[in-house]
Amino acid sequence: MKISNISIALMLLLAINACGNAGQINAHSMKTAHKSVSYIKEHLPLEQKVEFEVAYWALRSRIKNDNDFLQAIEGKTATDLIALAKVDFAGQKAKGVKEYAEYESWEQMLEAQITRRKAQDLGAVDTRDKKSYPRVDYKMHSM
Numbered sequence: 001m002k003i004s005n006i007s008i009a010l011m012l013l014l015a016i017n018a019c020g021n022a023g024q025i026n027a028h029s030m031k032t033a034h035k036s037v038s039y040i041k042e043h044l045p046l047e048q049k050v051e052f053e054v055a056y057w058a059l060r061s062r063i064k065n066d067n068d069f070l071q072a073i074e075g076k077t078a079t080d081l082i083a084l085a086k087v088d089f090a091g092q093k094a095k096g097v098k099e100y101a102e103y104e105s106w107e108q109m110l111e112a113q114i115t116r117r118k119a120q121d122l123g124a125v126d127t128r129d130k131k132s133y134p135r136v137d138y139k140m141h142s143m
Helices: 002-018 030-042 046-062 066-073 078-095 104-124
Strands: none
Touching: 030 046, 030 066, 046 066, 046 078, 046 104, 066 078, 078 104
């Protein structure tokens, strides 16, 4: 009986510990990193979602090696990742990287990304969403 009480207490402790890291990126593998990034993004306020996503992909585009990238983002919260991306942006801009040279600041780059997304969303048309599709009941006559 004591063993089962100890094991139950241990399992509860592990469950509580696992739930405590919900706001941090689990970067043990690329799969877990993508899952935790998706979870974090899902639970962010609307105004931070795009900035978080831009920060993640800006870092990913610069750090090509999977292991180096996973080490860089392991345990980071949304705020930490955005701050890391801002520092990286400033460093890349100072080096004269072509992608960042056209922007004066991180905020300007973010606004440009938001504008591009809005333009893409306006032009996105679902090909299955046609107005002239055939009616289902056109052959409904008595047999």
